[in-house]
Amino acid sequence: MSNNSKVFLGPLAKNNPITVQILGICSCLAVTAQLKPAVVMALSVTVVVALSNLIISLMRNTIPPRIRIIVQLVVVSALVILVNQVLMAYVYDVSKQLSVYVGLIITNCIVMGRLEAFAMNHKPWESMLDGIGNGLGYGVVLVILGAFRELFGSGSLWGVPVMEKLGMYKIGYENNGLVIMAPMALILVGVIIWIQRSKDKELQEQ
Amino acid sequence: MKNFSNKYIFIYSAVLVAVVAVLLSVVAMGLKDKQQANVRNEKMQSLLAAINVDCERDQAPALYKQYFVTELTVNTDGQVVSEYSIADDQMKNGDVRAFDINLKTEQTKEKNGAKGSFPIYCFVKDGKQGIVIPTRGNGLWGPVYSNIALGDDLNTVVGVTFSHESETPGLGAEITTEKFMAPFIGKQILDADGKVVSIAVKKHADPAGLHEVDAISGGTMTSNGVSAMLADDLARYQAFFDSRRTLAAQAADTSSATDPECNLVEEEVSNE
Numbered sequence: 362m363s364n365n366s367k368v369f370l371g372p373l374a375k376n377n378p379i380t381v382q383i384l385g386i387c388s389c390l391a392v393t394a395q396l397k398p399a400v401v402m403a404l405s406v407t408v409v410v411a412l413s414n415l416i417i418s419l420m421r422n423t424i425p426p427r428i429r430i431i432v433q434l435v436v437v438s439a440l441v442i443l444v445n446q447v448l449m450a451y452v453y454d455v456s457k458q459l460s461v462y463v464g465l466i467i468t469n470c471i472v473m474g475r476l477e478a479f480a481m482n483h484k485p486w487e488s489m490l491d492g493i494g495n496g497l498g499y500g501v502v503l504v505i506l507g508a509f510r511e512l513f514g515s516g517s518l519w520g521v522p523v524m525e526k527l528g529m530y531k532i533g534y535e536n537n538g539l540v541i542m543a544p545m546a547l548i549l550v551g552v553i554i555w556i557q558r559s560k561d562k563e564l565q566e567q
Numbered sequence: 568m569k570n571f572s573n574k575y576i577f578i579y580s581a582v583l584v585a586v587v588a589v590l591l592s593v594v595a596m597g598l599k600d601k602q603q604a605n606v607r608n609e610k611m612q613s614l615l616a617a618i619n620v621d622c623e624r625d626q627a628p629a630l631y632k633q634y635f636v637t638e639l640t641v642n643t644d645g646q647v648v649s650e651y652s653i654a655d656d657q658m659k660n661g662d663v664r665a666f667d668i669n670l671k672t673e674q675t676k677e678k679n680g681a682k683g684s685f686p687i688y689c690f691v692k693d694g695k696q697g698i699v700i701p702t703r704g705n706g707l708w709g710p711v712y713s714n715i716a717l718g719d720d721l722n723t724v725v726g727v728t729f730s731h732e733s734e735t736p737g738l739g740a741e742i743t744t745e746k747f748m749a750p751f752i753g754k755q756i757l758d759a760d761g762k763v764v765s766i767a768v769k770k771h772a773d774p775a776g777l778h779e780v781d782a783i784s785g786g787t788m789t790s791n792g793v794s795a796m797l798a799d800d801l802a803r804y805q806a807f808f809d810s811r812r813t814l815a816a817q818a819a820d821t822s823s824a825t826d827p828e829c830n831l832v833e834e835e836v837s838n839e
Contacts, residue, residue, distance in 0.1 A: 425571035428580060439587045443594055450598040453605035453624070 369490040372498035374561075379502040380554045381564060384470040389503055390546040392462050396519050399507030400500070401455045402462060405448070407496025409440045410472050414480040414492035416440075421481050433476045434467075441466045471495055506549055514540035610666070616728045617699050617714035618692050634692055638665035640684040643677065645806030648684045670703040671710075677803070685803050695719055700804060704796020707788035709733040711742065711796060717756070721808055724766070727751040729793065739789030750780040756801050761812055763805045768794040 378384045385406070392402040416436050417424075424432050445463045448456035456463065466472065475495050480488040511517055516524030516536045524534065539545050558564045571579075611627040615634065622630050631653070638651040640663060649661025658664065665686035673683030688699040696719045703712050709732040716726035729742040741747055751766065755777045758764045764778050768790045772779040782790035 423579070425576045425579060427571070428576055431580070432583060435583055435587055439591060442591055446594055446598050446602070449605065450601040453602075453609070 365487060365490055368487055369494040372491070372494040373501060374498075374557075375563070377498045377502065377557075378471045378474075378495050379499055379550065380557050382471075382474065384474050385499055386547075386550065388462055388465055388469055389499070389506065389550065390543045391465075393503055393506035393510055393546055394514065394541050395511045396504070396507040398455060398462075399503040401448075401452070403496065403500030403503045405444050405463065406466055406469060406471065406499055407493060409437065409444060409466050410475055410496045411489050411492035413437050413440050413472060414475055414488040415485055417476050417480040418483060418485040418488035424481075429481065430473075430477075433473060437472050437476070438467050471499055502550070502553060505553065506546055509549060510540050510546065513537050514545075607666075613712075613728055613730065614688055614699055614701075614714055617716040617726045618690055618697070619716075619726045620692070635688055635690045636696075637689040639687040639689065640665045640668060641687060641804065641807045642682050642684050643803050643806055644682075645804075645808075645810040670701060674703065683803075685800075687804070687807070690716070697721075697725055700801065702796050702800035704792055704799065706731050706734045706742075706792040707739050707786075708735070711789065711792055713793070713796065715751075715756075715797070715801070721811055722755050722757045724751050724754045724756065731789070734789050735786070738783065739786040741783045741786055742789060742793055747780075747783060750774070754778065754780065756797075757808065761808065763802045763808065765794075765798040765801045767798075 372378055376382065379386065379389055388402065388406075393399045413433070413436050417433060420432070420436075441463065444466070445456065448463065475492060479491045483491070508518060511519075512523065514536060516522060516529070524530065524536070605624070608624045608627045611631040612622060612624050615622055615627060615630055618634060620630055620634060635653050637653060640648045640650075640661065642648055647660070649663050649665065650659040651657070651664045651666070652659050663684065665688065668684065668686045670685075673685055677683040686701060688701075690697055690699060697717055698721065699714050699716045701712070701714050703710060705711065711729065711731045711734065713727060713729045715724060717723065718725045727748050729748060731740060731742060734740040734742065750772075754766045756763055756765055758778075767779045768782045769779055770782050770787075772781045774781075782794075
């Protein structure tokens with residue numbers, strides 16, 4: 362595998378930000394009660410990580426090490442505010458649902474984590490790929506959680522009442538309220554980590 | 568690692584911050600109109616929902632113009648502070664449009680002993696007139712809102728919507744469901760003497776009771792919040808309701824044209 366594709370594909374599985382790096386758990390619990398906000402959050406984070414990685418990487422030789430965290434923060438916050446403004450103008454419903462979580466992208470450990478670990482000492486193109494890869498890796502987990510929680514918690518997928526259409530309620534099926542609550546998301550993340558590690562021996566700690 | 572002088576660090580951070588500030592202000596100003604339009608359309612959508620007109624957010628402004636006639640603001644003494652004609656798109660009286668009133672600000676004013684002004688939206692639907700009163704209160708985790716539509720007797724609820732910011736899904740958040748809202752229809756907010764008694768949200772409510780509806784099991788705190796919100800906010804209109812009644816009673820000989828504020832009263836007057 363070439364270096365670039367490794368940088369890009371790594372975070373999707375072997376180096377997944379949520380299940381392996383254990384970053385960004387907070388927002389992952391918060392926005393996955395339904396599929397739609399999960400997807401929007403995943404896309405917003407991908408955009409922010411990719412762009413902030415790119416920008417910081419371009420600036421990396423000019424940034425004085427002593428104030429690098431502040432510089433990173435300024436860049437990330439600026440991008441997050443931009444994303445928030447655009448969401449508010451063009452997809453208002455979604456921005457309302459995400460409300461405070463958009464602001465929380467700033468504190469999403471993935472963003473700062475990738476900036477410190479990668480963008481500060483890699484070339485721009487690579488850094489951007491790393492950002493997109495990490496954003497998508499985060500997104501994959503979010504989508505899995507969102508789909509599961511919406512289907513079993515509210516009986517719908519992307520707002521479509523699947524369970525009702527299948528006639529599940531008529532045969533005594535009921536939505537599980539616990540799935541909507543944050544603790545269940547944490548349990549599900551645990552299950553995903555478990556499945557991934559039992560399949561991929563490399564990830565198992567000795 | 569390169570060494571940077573203090574001077575470089577200062578200049579670097581100053582330039583960075585300045586660039587970011589300019590960029591953000593430009594974007595914020597560019598998108599402002601669109602964002603505000605979204606918020607306004609949503610408010611219209613929710614007012615329309617209170618009178619049982621469901622629509623997409625984009626259609627809300629047109630339908631709002633179709634169904635709503637006048638926006639009034641009244642103070643707690645029942646005086647009409649301002650009037651805005653929706654069809655003519657202009658202020659008839661006063662200078663603050665009811666639609667632009669921030670309920671939270673007015674409630675705080677009132678709490679601090681100053682005079683707040685509160686909005687009323689007059690509508691005509693299927694040839695019948697009525698008003699919508701917006702309310703705002705506290706749920707368990709954050710604010711809860713509602714729009715109550717009253718029929719032309721200014722007493723009977725003909726429609727209602729609830730919304731919230733952060734109530735628990737599956738429990739308190741159930742206030743937005745049809746199951747919770749439907750029982751409100753046909754309830755009354757005034758007692759026989761015309762005093763605002765509101766509608767209580769409580770356990771084991773009597774379905775035949777005019778002033779109570781069933782609470783949400785597991786959502787007691789939110790239900791209590793809704794109950795308190797309705798009681799507090801509707802009571803602010805007590806003087807307005809009284810004044811309308813007196814007007815209606817006196818109106819036998821006075822021309823209805825002397826009361827341009829809300830078509831509603833003209834109609835009531837001719838009925839008396």
